[in-house]
Amino acid sequence: PDASVISLLKSRGGLATLSILFHEIPHELGDFAILVKNGYSKQQAILAQFGTALAAMAGTVVGILLEGFAGDALIYVTAGG
Numbered sequence: 001p002d003a004s005v006i007s008l009l010k011s012r013g014g015l016a017t018l019s020i021l022f023h024e025i026p027h028e029l030g031d032f033a034i035l036v037k038n039g040y041s042k043q044q045a046i047l048a049q050f051g052t053a054l055a056a057m058a059g060t061v062v063g064i065l066l067e068g069f070a071g072d073a074l075i076y077v078t079a080g081g
Contacts, residue, residue: 028049031049032045032049035048035049063078
């Protein structure tokens with residue numbers, strides 16, 4: 001079992017996941033601190049962060065569904081190209 005974890009971390013996908021995790025944790029903590037400093041209660045800030053995470057997931061699902069529907073034309077809409 002330990003070897004599989006090490007091999008995952010050595011893979012490109014594992015390293016990408018780890019780097020995203022190390023980027024997102026301080027990013028989300030910073031967003032939380034900004035919300036609290038600007039008058040949100042801790043509970044409101046957590047709910048706001050959760051809401052943005054849900055919206056991001058919903059956007060991902062919509063994008064995946066549209067990719068199957070729109071195919072290559074989707075890049076022109078999303079990238080402005």
